[in-house]
Amino acid sequence: MSSNNQKLKQSIILIFHIMKRIIAAVLILIVYSCSGDKNANVAAPAPSLPVLTISNAAAVTSVTYPASIQGTVDIEIRPQVNGNLEKIFVDEGQYVTKGQSLFKINEQPYREQYNNALASLHAAQAALLNAQLEIDKLTPLVQNKVVSDYQLKTAKASHSIALSTIEQAKAIVASAKINLGYTLITAPVSGYIGRLPKKQGSLVGVTDVEPLSRLSDVHEVYAYFSLSENDFIQFKEQYPGITISDKIKKLPPVQLLLADTKAYAQSGHIDMVDGQFDKNTGAITLRATFPNPQGLLRSGNTGKIQLQLDHANVLLVPQESTMEIQDKIFVFTVGADNKVTKQPILVSGKSGTDYLVGEGVKSGDKIVFSGFENLQEGTVIQPENIKKQLAKN
Structure with missing residues (x-):
């Protein structure tokens, strides 16, 4: 009888220790869980990023056209007797x-x-x-x-x-x-x-197919380039004057980019517009004349004519404030609640380090100026207005 009592007493003690351990484990879990919830409820601070208010301004853009170069005189030397x-x-x-x-x-x-x-x-x-x-x-x-x-x-x-x-x-x-x-x-x-x-x-002989040689007078050279019909319409609207002759007189100097993309030292001027469009290409030919005192340019050279276009009131966005994804250009716009949105924009040209924007944003919109590489759609930021700093620059 005493032996059974002894066994029962030992079982109760064992159960007590087991329950004690279970209760301790539960308490640890509860404490850890409460501690985790407390940490989870602490929100990360909003990132502080520079924000720029974009606006319209005057700008100058450049556009290039392939050109072929000839001397002012470029003739064949042929025999006139046999x-x-x-x-x-x-x-x-x-x-x-x-x-x-x-x-x-x-x-x-x-x-x-x-x-x-x-x-x-x-x-x-x-x-x-x-x-x-x-x-x-x-x-x-x-x-x-x-x-x-x-x-x-x-x-x-x-x-x-x-x-x-x-x-x-x-x-x-x-x-x-x-x-x-x-x-x-x-x-x-x-x-x-x-x-x-x-x-x-x-x-x-006089009937030879091939000439004896060619002779090129290159103290000045002609650079011939072509404009499409749309480009020619914009070209005419860009500059003052009633007739083409009037517009040519008021054209600014043009630059010649050589085959190595370097600019030719001498500037030229457009002095001729062809009388008609090429019916096969739908383009019209223009001629720019460049001085060539050192004879660096020869007939047969190629290059690109660079035209400067003035824009009185266009929307400018810094190139460094954009990102390109799959041939599309985006900016991060900032809403009234400081939440950012990835917005595609339509770029119509470049002026220095700025893009000319046609669609996607408007004057007065705010965009993230920099530091958006890891920014996610919908993130709330703490904006730092840098409009005044940019104006000083």
Whole structure:
């Protein structure tokens, strides 16, 4: 009996210890849970970010158009008579002056033609003299009625024929002289010689497909570029003046960007607008002239014409306040409750470090200026107005 009591007493003690541990564990859980709820109820402070109020302002933008460059004179040098190319006086790329000798074609055949023409002229002059002598001889004889006037009339007719023969001979001499002069080819203008496909001794002719060379006068160069119909309409509306000629006179200087994207040192001016649109491309050609005192530009160069466009009242947004996602540009706008919204915008151009915005935001809207890289949609921020700081800058 005492043994059973002893076992019962031990079981009660064991149960008591188990219950004690369970109660302690429950209390620990309760305390931890309460502590967790307390920490969870403490909200993180709103991030402090710079906020800019955007507004309309004047701006200048630039737009570029591909351009091809030519010298003010860009001509082919071709032979005007046939023959062997006897001498070449210049080298490829050489600068030549107007009247300088370039090529010499064998002149011997043309020298002989000229000599023959001179001989024919001299013979015609002798025939004229002979006809005049016959007239002088017959005139007194006819007056004294020694011979009939028929012979005198015949002599006068021969004299007229001799005069005509002389005129014809003179024309042949002049033509032979011209052809002889064509054997020496000189520079019609000052400029740079191009490639020389024909070598000394080659047979050249007036019907050759390929010229002897090209000569470019590049003390000034023309840069030709094209505007689409829409661009041309904007171009006309951008500048004052009634006619195209008036507008051209008031155009500001233009810049030429070379193939390496660097700006050419000299500024140019637009001085020509084509008379009609190209029906195949729907574009119209304009020409800008640039001085080229050092000869840095050559015919065949390419580049881009950069036009400056003035905008009187446009909405500007700093580029650094935007982010690009999948070819779309966004800003974080700030609402009245300081909650941010990711807003897409339509960019119509660039001016310095600013975007010109056409749609998406309006003047007076507030945007997050910077520090939005990890910002989430709907986040409440503590704005720091930086409008005054930007105005000072």
